[in-house]
Amino acid sequence: MNRKTWIAVMAVASMLALGLADAATAAERIIKIAGFGAKSGVVRSFGVNAEAVLRAATDDINNSGGVRLGDGSIGKFQVDFFDTRCNAEEGISIVRRLASADYLIAVGPTCSNVAEPVFGILQAKVGDSSDTGLQFPIFTDGAIKGGLAKISEWSFRNVPSEDAMYKALFVWLAEKHPDAKTVFGGVEEDFAHSRFTWYSVMKERSVQAKFEVVGEAKWLLNDTNFTTQVREMKKANADIVSISSHPFTTCGVLKEMARQRVKPRVALVGLTSSSSMETLNGCAAQAEGIIIPTSFAPTNAKAQRVAELTAKYGGSADLHSTAAWENVEIIRDVIVAEKVMAKPETVQQDRRRMRDGLAKLKSTAGLMGTIARTEDREAVKPFVYATAKEGAWVVLYDPAKASALRTTGETPALAFLPQR
Amino acid sequence: MDFYIGLLQIFGIHTLLGLSAYLLILTGQVSMAQAGFFAIGAYMAGICTAMWGWHIVPALALGGLLSGVLALLIGFPALRVKGMMLVIATLAFSEVVRLFFFNFNYTVLRDGIPIGPIGAEGFRRIRYFPENGWTTIEVSLFMGLIVLLVGGALWWADRSRLGAVVRAVGEDELAAQSVGINLTTIKVAAMTLGGVIAGIGGGLYAHMTTHVEHLNFGILLATFAIAYPILGGMGSVFGTLAAVVFVQGFLVEGLRFLGDWRNLLFGLLIMLAMNVRIKQLGDVRLRNLLRGLFGLRRRSHAGA
Numbered sequence: 001m002n003r004k005t006w007i008a009v010m011a012v013a014s015m016l017a018l019g020l021a022d023a024a025t026a027a028e029r030i031i032k033i034a035g036f037g038a039k040s041g042v043v044r045s046f047g048v049n050a051e052a053v054l055r056a057a058t059d060d061i062n063n064s065g066g067v068r069l070g071d072g073s074i075g076k077f078q079v080d081f082f083d084t085r086c087n088a089e090e091g092i093s094i095v096r097r098l099a100s101a102d103y104l105i106a107v108g109p110t111c112s113n114v115a116e117p118v119f120g121i122l123q124a125k126v127g128d129s130s131d132t133g134l135q136f137p138i139f140t141d142g143a144i145k146g147g148l149a150k151i152s153e154w155s156f157r158n159v160p161s162e163d164a165m166y167k168a169l170f171v172w173l174a175e176k177h178p179d180a181k182t183v184f185g186g187v188e189e190d191f192a193h194s195r196f197t198w199y200s201v202m203k204e205r206s207v208q209a210k211f212e213v214v215g216e217a218k219w220l221l222n223d224t225n226f227t228t229q230v231r232e233m234k235k236a237n238a239d240i241v242s243i244s245s246h247p248f249t250t251c252g253v254l255k256e257m258a259r260q261r262v263k264p265r266v267a268l269v270g271l272t273s274s275s276s277m278e279t280l281n282g283c284a285a286q287a288e289g290i291i292i293p294t295s296f297a298p299t300n301a302k303a304q305r306v307a308e309l310t311a312k313y314g315g316s317a318d319l320h321s322t323a324a325w326e327n328v329e330i331i332r333d334v335i336v337a338e339k340v341m342a343k344p345e346t347v348q349q350d351r352r353r354m355r356d357g358l359a360k361l362k363s364t365a366g367l368m369g370t371i372a373r374t375e376d377r378e379a380v381k382p383f384v385y386a387t388a389k390e391g392a393w394v395v396l397y398d399p400a401k402a403s404a405l406r407t408t409g410e411t412p413a414l415a416f417l418p419q420r
Numbered sequence: 421m422d423f424y425i426g427l428l429q430i431f432g433i434h435t436l437l438g439l440s441a442y443l444l445i446l447t448g449q450v451s452m453a454q455a456g457f458f459a460i461g462a463y464m465a466g467i468c469t470a471m472w473g474w475h476i477v478p479a480l481a482l483g484g485l486l487s488g489v490l491a492l493l494i495g496f497p498a499l500r501v502k503g504m505m506l507v508i509a510t511l512a513f514s515e516v517v518r519l520f521f522f523n524f525n526y527t528v529l530r531d532g533i534p535i536g537p538i539g540a541e542g543f544r545r546i547r548y549f550p551e552n553g554w555t556t557i558e559v560s561l562f563m564g565l566i567v568l569l570v571g572g573a574l575w576w577a578d579r580s581r582l583g584a585v586v587r588a589v590g591e592d593e594l595a596a597q598s599v600g601i602n603l604t605t606i607k608v609a610a611m612t613l614g615g616v617i618a619g620i621g622g623g624l625y626a627h628m629t630t631h632v633e634h635l636n637f638g639i640l641l642a643t644f645a646i647a648y649p650i651l652g653g654m655g656s657v658f659g660t661l662a663a664v665v666f667v668q669g670f671l672v673e674g675l676r677f678l679g680d681w682r683n684l685l686f687g688l689l690i691m692l693a694m695n696v697r698i699k700q701l702g703d704v705r706l707r708n709l710l711r712g713l714f715g716l717r718r719r720s721h722a723g724a
Contacts, residue, residue: 040683082676085683088629088636089430093673096556099421113633116544120630124547133550134422151544190522192633195540 013267029342031067031075033058033331034103035324036094037110037142038086042221044249045278045316046110046142050324051081054107054316057328060309067332070339077328091118101134102347104340105354107327110142110320112193115155122152135348137355139331141323144272145193146200149377156358158323160248160329160381162201162272165293167383168399170202170209173240173267180266183211184238186229186253188245189218197271198244206242206408214238219249224229226256234262242269250274251283258286267291275386275393276318284391295368295381296322297395303367322367330364369400425560429628430562430668436621436649437641437719438660439570439615444714445649446578447610448590449502451508453494456517456620457487458625459637463537465623467530469548471528471536474628475699476548480566483623484616491615497610522634546626554607570617571657577658586610597678618645645653651693666693 035054039047044318058077061067066074080103084091091114093154098106109115123133133152140148140157149157173180183206190192203213215236217229230253233241243250250270268290270279275292278348296319298304306325307317315321334340334357340350361373369382387396437458444451451452461483468479494513527536537543549559577583588596589606597603626632648667652659671689675682 070560081684088631090672092629093423093427093430096426100421100423113542113631113635116542117629120547122546123550130553131550132553132555145541190635192541274597283674380679 004344005179028066029069029073029075030078031069031335031340031342032080032101032103033328034094034106034108035079035081036084036091036097036098036108037081038114039081039083039087040085043086043111043246045276046320047081047083049310049315049318049321050108050110050142051275052310052313053317053321053324054079054081054328056306056309056313056315057325061328061332067335069335070341075335075340075342084109084111084114086114088114088117092121093407095121095134095136095138099134102344103136103330104335104342104350105137105345107138107139107141107324107331108143110324111139112143112145112148115140115145115148116151119148119151119155122154124152126153126352135351135357137351138325139344139358141327143193143242143319144320145196147376147378152211153359154355156365156377158327158379158381160293160295160319160383161378162293163205164380165272165295165383166197166201166205168383169269170206170211171295172385172397172399173269174209174211177239177266181212182214182236182238183242184214184233184236184264185216186233186241186243186245187216187218188221188249190220191246194244194246194271194274198242198376199338202242202244202269206240211240219245219253219398221246221249223249224252226253227260229253230256230260230262233257234260238264239266240264240269241267243274244271245274246271246330247274247276247278247282250279251286254283254286254290272319276320280388280391280393284388287388289387290391291385291387291396293383294319294386294393295366295383297368297384297386297393299384299395299398306367325373326366328363328366330358330361333364334358334361348377422556425556426667427669428560429563430559430622431554432567433621433625434627434664434668435567435661436570436617438646438652438664439574439657440616440618440621441645442649442654442657442660443566443574443586443610443614443617443645445654446583446586446590448508448593448606449481449498449607449610450644450646451510451611451614452507453491453498453500453513453611454618454641455637455639455642456510456514457491457615458622458641458645459514459517459521459599459632459634460487460490461622462626462632462637463524463543464533464619465544465620466546466626467526468534469627470543470546471526471530476562479548480620480623486620487619487622488612489617491618492608492612492627495611496604498611499604499607511639511642512641514637518634518637521637524618533660540634542631543626544631546630548627550630559628563628564680566620566624570620575657647690651690663693677712 013095035051037047037050038044058079066076069075082094091109095118121134123131123135138155144159150156185198185203187198215232217232219226219229243253270290270292275294281286298307306322310317334354338353338355338357363373364371365379372380382400384395385397386393440452440622464486465479468474468482468625469476498506498509522540523541524537525539527534535545587602589603590622593603649660652663671686
């Protein structure tokens with residue numbers, strides 16, 4: 001082989017090698033998704049748990065082969081998680097950063113007071129050229145305050161409908177305890193979610209279930225003394241006490257109730273966000289018997305597996321965090337259905353495909369059953385009533401299961417399942 | 421790129437907040453009321469654009485004016501106290517303002533949607549900029565222009581006789597009074613002007629975030645307002661700007677990759693920065709520090 005032939009052979013070999021490398025790159029692409037939530041401050045656990053679930057879910061999909069992209073190649077998820085510190089400015093800054101980079105979609109935030117401004121900087125109506133808001137899809141897993149996805153057509157949520165949950169819960173309590181007549185409310189007045197849930201959900205739904213609200217006690221997120229509020233509670237002597245506050249003050253109130261020996265005759269109802277390990281870590285003994293509707297409990301094999309995987313990733317599976325698992329699975333399905341390419345030059349088109357794909361969904365598969373999607377990009381998720389029992393959350397009642405049993409003429413039984 | 425341009429908006433807003441406190445600190449007053457003025461400007465400007473359909477400029481002007489009037493009103497009683505007492509009194513004012521907005525409900529229907537402040541749930545859809553086709557760069561330029569005007573005016577005033585009078589009041593009230601300076605006029609004027617600047621900053625903040633609620637205007641914001649000029653040194657307005665860039669650009673955004681360690685470092689770096697703080701960008705101590713860091717010798721030594 002002379003020198004010229006040798007050079008020609010080497011050149012062809014190099015080109016082939018480069019071509020094969022390109023083909024390999026094309027065959028497996030990176031799908032960048034971002035998580036963002038509070039990993040600092042009093043609500044730190046929300047972000048820590050959300051990140052653990054997000055990483056567990058994406059790794060699970062990556063390990064089982066990845067996602068089939070629009071051109072037939074395989075995409076693998078890459079997750080970056082950003083701490084918002086539950087601060088609006090930081091949330092905005094993060095979303096601007098994500099939209100400037102090549103992230104396909106963001107999952108988060110955990111705080112409603114971050115979700116509101118973040119959704120506000122997105123384009124309100126898709127395709128409205130006069131609106132210069134960001135065109136970047138956000139699929140929220142944690143921020144639960146009612147009605148937020150309405151703010152922008154680029155915002156989607158997979159959070160439970162508290163309205164549906166408490167409506168069913170108070171009706172169930174009324175049926176189960178026909179002699180119960182009165183409700184006393186406790187509300188963490190300066191926290192948007194707690195306040196909204198008491199005034200717009202719990203209070204209204206208890207009245208509709210024919211209960212009489214005999215009083216309200218108010219406290220603030222940073223309060224540490226609840227003597228006066230619990231004294232009012234004691235004086236009212238209501239059949240049901242309904243507390244709309246997060247684990248930190250919920251535990252304070254429950255401890256003060258124990259000190260003043262206040263115990264509602266029929267039931268103690270808590271806020272969805274308190275159905276987490278933080279409550280049990282803070283005041284398991286005092287929380288014994290509290291009833292909270294939740295959209296996550298390890299009632300089936302898949303949910304149990306998610307709880308186990310989350311623990312391995314350093315988090316805790318609860319109604320907020322496990323939504324991230326469902327979100328990742330929904331994102332995977334939309335990527336396939338909408339033929340997302342995940343190429344650097346198709347970032348904006350891919351984002352639009354994701355948005356349109358998410359908007360089309362009428363129902364999705366969830367860990368507890370089928371999740372219905374509404375016109376205003378919210379979710380209606382299956383739920384159960386959990387109760388604290390001997391330092392663990394157990395399922396007290398499953399409305400869906402009970403309904404199914406009723407149709408077959410069987411008597412619904414109370415199912416107690418350990419929750420990790 | 422959009423991210424970096426957007427970051428300039430945060431710098432601009434915090435610079436206005438810091439400058440509002442800078443002016444007061446020059447006269448020897450440490451005020452925690454800036455958070456309250458900032459909140460008033462935010463809600464007022466938001467109401468003007470989102471509810472009444474005003475243009476952003478008169479909306480910001482009204483927000484600033486209202487904050488200024490309230491600053492004038494609290495300026496007189498605040499003169500009766502100084503030092504820690506003034507800090508407590510102005511902090512109480514900020515809390516009154518915050519709790520007012522915590523209970524403030526005023527909504528109108530726009531396209532069938534209620535818009536306006538709803539107590540603790542806050543005030544959403546303050547979307548003047550995106551709704552009117554302003555791009556991120558245009559918003560940043562607009563904010564930059566306001567910061568330039570305010571900062572430029574303060575810089576100019578600082579270098580004029582007026583600046584000397586203000587600094588004289590801050591350095592030694594008795595001496596200033598003995599040379600015929602009217603302390604009441606200077607202090608109340610500084611409080612009023614500080615209120616106007618904070619109000620304008622608040623108006624811009626509401627329009628940048630599109631949503632405000634009472635929790636945004638707590639003690640932390642008031643602390644940041646006075647921390648910027650102190651951290652940046654009191655030499656000139658540029659110190660405040662440098663402090664804002666250091667805190668918001670480096671500590672908040674630059675260290676984000678550190679995750680949980682960021683918060684720990686945040687406090688430590690603030691302490692460090694306070695200990696090596698400079699009077700102004702051209703400060704001799706900064707020059708010496710840089711020389712020391714890069715191993716350069718002083719010119720005088722080199723010649724010796």
